[in-house]
Amino acid sequence: MFKLKMSDSEVVEIMTTMTSRLDGKGIKDANHETMVDLARRLIAMAPEGHPEETDTYLEVDAAQYTDPAIFAAEKRAIFDRTPFVAGLSHDIPKPGDYLRIDDFGTPTLVTRNKAGEIKAYVNACRHRGAALVYDDRGSAGAGFTCPYHAWSYDLDGTLKGISCNSSFGDPEKSDLGLVPLDATERHGIIFVAPKAGLRIDWDEFIGPKLDAELPHWGFDKLQGGKVAPIPLDGNWKLVLETFLESYHFNYAHRDNLAQYYNGNVNTVDMLGRHLRTATSLKTIVTELAKQPVEDWVPENYIHVKYVLFPGTVMINTPQVLEFYQIVPVTVDKSVVRHASYSRTDLSDPGNAAMYERVWESAHTVVQKQDFPYGVTTAHAALKAGGLSKVLFGRNEWALQIMHKEIRKAVAAAN
Numbered sequence: 001m002f003k004l005k006m007s008d009s010e011v012v013e014i015m016t017t018m019t020s021r022l023d024g025k026g027i028k029d030a031n032h033e034t035m036v037d038l039a040r041r042l043i044a045m046a047p048e049g050h051p052e053e054t055d056t057y058l059e060v061d062a063a064q065y066t067d068p069a070i071f072a073a074e075k076r077a078i079f080d081r082t083p084f085v086a087g088l089s090h091d092i093p094k095p096g097d098y099l100r101i102d103d104f105g106t107p108t109l110v111t112r113n114k115a116g117e118i119k120a121y122v123n124a125c126r127h128r129g130a131a132l133v134y135d136d137r138g139s140a141g142a143g144f145t146c147p148y149h150a151w152s153y154d155l156d157g158t159l160k161g162i163s164c165n166s167s168f169g170d171p172e173k174s175d176l177g178l179v180p181l182d183a184t185e186r187h188g189i190i191f192v193a194p195k196a197g198l199r200i201d202w203d204e205f206i207g208p209k210l211d212a213e214l215p216h217w218g219f220d221k222l223q224g225g226k227v228a229p230i231p232l233d234g235n236w237k238l239v240l241e242t243f244l245e246s247y248h249f250n251y252a253h254r255d256n257l258a259q260y261y262n263g264n265v266n267t268v269d270m271l272g273r274h275l276r277t278a279t280s281l282k283t284i285v286t287e288l289a290k291q292p293v294e295d296w297v298p299e300n301y302i303h304v305k306y307v308l309f310p311g312t313v314m315i316n317t318p319q320v321l322e323f324y325q326i327v328p329v330t331v332d333k334s335v336v337r338h339a340s341y342s343r344t345d346l347s348d349p350g351n352a353a354m355y356e357r358v359w360e361s362a363h364t365v366v367q368k369q370d371f372p373y374g375v376t377t378a379h380a381a382l383k384a385g386g387l388s389k390v391l392f393g394r395n396e397w398a399l400q401i402m403h404k405e406i407r408k409a410v411a412a413a414n
């Protein structure tokens, strides 16, 4: 696993670097109206130090995190039917480029065909099942050749060659193409279905509200593409919760992020089943609020987080996009796929250095604070029967929403 390299003061230092390197332009495609609305709401909340809240607190039973039957129902009702994000368009720009992803259950190979369309397949040869690709990313040229006995396939998954063909009775090649997984590329994001045979209604999955917002983040223009898995001893919902409130900032991140952010101040909006929350830098009050609204570049002061139901978290800052995809492994184990992309041009050495450092600091902070507090220690206590329930305050509204949405999805499927 990635080492925890950064001290708190180094995390603060990288935030200082990011702030000093902000240009006056903000994010090119940003929806100015939405950003101004978020800025107004965040400025209004900042003096009180309270986020947008719901009307009551919520108790959640320990069983929600520890009962294997509840976990199995969630897996069936939600994860086995919900697409995951394989990467961004930038990860596989040319025909034959590919990504290999095994974290979501089905061994998956995602590529681009000659026409430039995204294609996803089970990463398994139709002879005896050997994986076709072994690297996390690469280029296959015009197609894939199995390393075991050299059966070959084109980028559309069609079987092209069988070595020692006559030993197989000269089979019908069209019956032995790669097994497809439903996939699409939208607004620069590559989504893939988790199971063979599962057809996704993409419009319904993304929903009109999110579909209208995603183009404003220029995901099709990002660079970079670092990915690292973080295995965790804890239920996936505990992992999700760590991303959904800013209440902990002033305490858990007191010596790093809280130096720059307004803790316990965030917006909450539902976009269909998906969520949008926004947090702000302290400078939203000391700088932006003092400028005439006509001059505002709000995205330089606001970080906008989307949570694609149920467990894909995308945090947008003016310079980077941090992705955290939560993968449930068992009731007690999860993996977080942390990926990071750059909004700045990485051919500039200053930008490239900043991108590296931001990645490292994000990777450090979640593992040093969010996951030990919110996931591993909490899970151990819940699992041991040492706690019968946990509490979510009115200020932890987004967590309450997600718990209710998860239960609704499970109930609807059973």
Ligand code: FES
Binding pocket: 125, 126, 127, 128, 129, 130, 146, 147, 148, 149, 150, 151
């Ligand atoms: S398993 Fe692929 S050619 Fe034999």
Ligand SMILES: [Fe+2]
Binding pocket: 242, 248, 252, 253, 370
């Ligand atoms: Fe945090």
